[in-house]
Amino acid sequence: xxxxxxxxxxxxxxxxxxxxxxxxxxxxxxxxxxxxxxxxxxxxxxxxxxxxxxxxxxxxxxxxxxxxxxxxxxxxxxxxxxxxxxxxxxxxxxxxxxxxxxxxxxxxxxxxxxxxxxxxxxxxxxxxxxxxxxxxxxxxxxxxxxxxxxxxxxxxxxxxxxxxxxxxxxxxxxxxxxxxxxxxxxxxxxxxxxxxxxxxxxxxxxxxxxxxxxxxxxxxxxxxxxxxxxxxxxxxxxxxxxxxxxxxxxxxxxxxxxxxxxxxxxxxxxxxxxxxxxxxxxxx
Amino acid sequence: xxxxxxxxxxxxxxxxxxxxxxxxxxxxxxxxxxxxxxxxxxxxxxxxxxxxxxxxxxxxxxxxxxxxxxxxxxxxxxxxxxxxxxxxxxxxxxxxxxxxxxxxxxxxxxxxxxxxxxxxxxxxxxxxxxxxxxxxxxxxxxxxxxxxxxxxxxxxxxxxxxxxxxxxxxxxxxxxxxxxxxxxxxxxxxxxxxxxxxxxxxxxxxxxxxxxxxxxxxxxxxxxxxxxxxxxxxxxxxxxxxxxxxxxxxxxxxxxxxxxxxxxxxxxxxxxxxxxxxxxxxxxxxxxxxxx
Numbered sequence: 001x002x003x004x005x006x007x008x009x010x011x012x013x014x015x016x017x018x019x020x021x022x023x024x025x026x027x028x029x030x031x032x033x034x035x036x037x038x039x040x041x042x043x044x045x046x047x048x049x050x051x052x053x054x055x056x057x058x059x060x061x062x063x064x065x066x067x068x069x070x071x072x073x074x075x076x077x078x079x080x081x082x083x084x085x086x087x088x089x090x091x092x093x094x095x096x097x098x099x100x101x102x103x104x105x106x107x108x109x110x111x112x113x114x115x116x117x118x119x120x121x122x123x124x125x126x127x128x129x130x131x132x133x134x135x136x137x138x139x140x141x142x143x144x145x146x147x148x149x150x151x152x153x154x155x156x157x158x159x160x161x162x163x164x165x166x167x168x169x170x171x172x173x174x175x176x177x178x179x180x181x182x183x184x185x186x187x188x189x190x191x192x193x194x195x196x197x198x199x200x201x202x203x204x205x206x207x208x209x210x211x212x213x214x215x216x217x218x219x220x221x222x223x224x225x226x227x228x229x230x231x232x233x234x235x236x237x238x239x240x241x242x243x244x245x246x247x248x249x250x251x252x253x254x255x256x257x258x259x260x261x262x263x264x265x266x267x268x269x270x271x272x273x274x275x276x277x278x279x280x281x282x283x284x
Numbered sequence: 285x286x287x288x289x290x291x292x293x294x295x296x297x298x299x300x301x302x303x304x305x306x307x308x309x310x311x312x313x314x315x316x317x318x319x320x321x322x323x324x325x326x327x328x329x330x331x332x333x334x335x336x337x338x339x340x341x342x343x344x345x346x347x348x349x350x351x352x353x354x355x356x357x358x359x360x361x362x363x364x365x366x367x368x369x370x371x372x373x374x375x376x377x378x379x380x381x382x383x384x385x386x387x388x389x390x391x392x393x394x395x396x397x398x399x400x401x402x403x404x405x406x407x408x409x410x411x412x413x414x415x416x417x418x419x420x421x422x423x424x425x426x427x428x429x430x431x432x433x434x435x436x437x438x439x440x441x442x443x444x445x446x447x448x449x450x451x452x453x454x455x456x457x458x459x460x461x462x463x464x465x466x467x468x469x470x471x472x473x474x475x476x477x478x479x480x481x482x483x484x485x486x487x488x489x490x491x492x493x494x495x496x497x498x499x500x501x502x503x504x505x506x507x508x509x510x511x512x513x514x515x516x517x518x519x520x521x522x523x524x525x526x527x528x529x530x531x532x533x534x535x536x537x538x539x540x541x542x543x544x545x546x547x548x549x550x551x552x553x554x555x556x557x558x559x560x561x562x563x564x565x566x567x568x569x570x571x572x573x574x575x576x
Contacts, residue, residue: 019382020393027397030455033422034411099320108313114321119574121328123567125516127537128556131544132331135338155327158320163574187312216404219518219541234406238523241410248414255407266402267395 034259037252059253068250070240073228080146080225081215081232081258087150088157088214089207095154096161096206097199101191103162104169105177115166118159126156127219134223148224149232153217157210164209168202169195205272212262233258339553348554357534358558360446364521364535365511368450372458373507379458380465381495401459409452409523413439416448442532445525449533453520457513461506468502469495505573512566515559 038059040052061067066074099118103111133152134143142148176194185193196203218234225231231239237258240251266273348354383394400408415421416438424435439445476494485493518537521527527534527542534542536559543552 016382016385016387016390019379020390023379023382023397024393026455027399027459030408030411030415031399031403033415034407037411037414095319095323098316102313102316106309106313106316108317109310111313111317114317116571117324118320119571120567121324123512123563123570124328124332125512125537125559125563127516127518127540128559128563129328129331130518131540131549131552131556132335133327134544135549136327136331136334139334151323151327155323158323162320187309187316191316212402218404218406218523223541223544234404237406237410241526252407252411252414255410259403259407262404263399263402266398270398 034252034256037249038256040249042247042249059249060257062250063253063257068247070236070243070247071250071254073236074233074254076229077231077233077236078258080230081234084146084149084153084221084232085211085214087146088153089211091150091154092157092161092210093203093207096158096165097196097203098191099158099162100165100169101195104166105172105190105195106187115162118162121155122159122163129156130219130223133220137224142224144225144227144230146225146230149214149217149221152220152224153210153214156220157213161206161210164206165199165202168199172198201272204269208265208269208273212265215262335553336557338550339557341550344550344554345558348551348558351551353531353534353539354555354558356532357536357539357555360533361515361535361537361559361562363446364450364453365514368453369507369510369514371450372454373461373503373510375454376458376461376465376506377499377503379462380469381491383462383466384469398459398463400456405456405519406523408456409519412448412452412455413524439525440529442529445529446521446533449521449524452524453514453517456520457510461510464506465499465502468499472498505570508566508570512563512570515563 036050036052039055039057041054041056041058063071063074066072099114102108103115108114133155137143137148137152140148142151172195176198177190180190180194216234217232218238221232222235222238225235228236233254237251237255240246240248383390383397415423418424418435418437418440421438423438427433427435436444438448472494477490480490480494516537517535518541521533521535522538522541525533527538531542536555540552540555543549543555
């Protein structure tokens, strides 16, 4: 390699590093700060050190043992989060899979209208739909009921789910259906024996999407649920802010435990997510 | 050509179905679509209709216009949309180019880079909020140890607080848009770049004449979609500033909720109705793009 070419390579590589290092710091600092609080003893957390002099797991013990009045229902709230996320994923999958089948495979009359209405719903900013949703859930008598949040989140997740599933379903060859029809299959058998098995990767993507959406949701959860025993974990974390002397190290510890499952699920299903969701998000 | 192929396929399929009875298929399709239609009517159509009915009184809009917070909120929302989204999308475009480089450490970085998007907002935004605490936050302690002077009271200055909310928004959603633009970049055939290199095109020319023409539609679509999503971004502002100080950093997403919490549902809905002229053109444009 000529010295000149060598210098150019070095220059290019250090240029890449000059981008990469700030990106790394920018991405990790808020998360590292949260982790730092979680492993610091109470007084050391406020000293501004980059690594605590005596790291401890005591905060985790306090949170897991529910030994603070902010955390009396930690496990119950975690359980609520799990139930609501799984419920949302199940309902979204059921509703969206069936609708996408009707629109894409059965070529339903008016299917296009349904698709457009769903897309329109997708484009209503979530914070705007929250106000009407809150009033209506009150009328239905569902406030403070887990179902309110499950149904609200399924309403928000379904349009995008239908859209993604319809696109995936449109790619399946029509000949499959024709062959099955010749053999005398009913539309329901088509759905169960051909459509569902072939759609598994997209179903995983959509299910994960709905699950994470519900797990991460704060606004709807705090509007629709308020009882200490009914709320999900993010609402409980938000409630820490109501007092001036909040134990921030415990808030960060509980927040860390709350953030772990979605990160793990995301990385576990990244393959499906990136092919299914990012491609579908913008392809016209 | 593809269209005619689909057409013939559809016609062929139709004749098959006709033999088996078209009405039966339509009956099944209605059954399959019914759950979604039920959800749509119960949780979108009825709530939205009911809310418009609640927001029907002109008096509400007079009241809203008289609220000084409202005007401030509209300005904040505009600033948020124009500044935060353009900065974010430009960064995403730039970083998507960075992530195309094949190095082991770029791959590792790409995996870590997604974390802000993969983890929930509330713990990370609250973490940032504490970093900005004027007395105990790590940022002001660092400033104090370096300069022996007190740092600014970050969240107590409305302009600074709104800027920080925008940064939080960018932090949270930059990975998602970078990934999408990266997918767009990777779809560009490599031969184009090879041919350009042979012709002696530099980095700027490769971007200007190959990358940008292939990506501009995607970029604009992403920007508009991001605007629609950002109008509904409640967390970045509410969790960082709570709308404060003195309700000066509200955006439309948090203002509606504020009125709702004050039990002024009419005002809450009226403020959302006022956002419609902003939203509807974007939605119309996106619908035309996506519902082909």
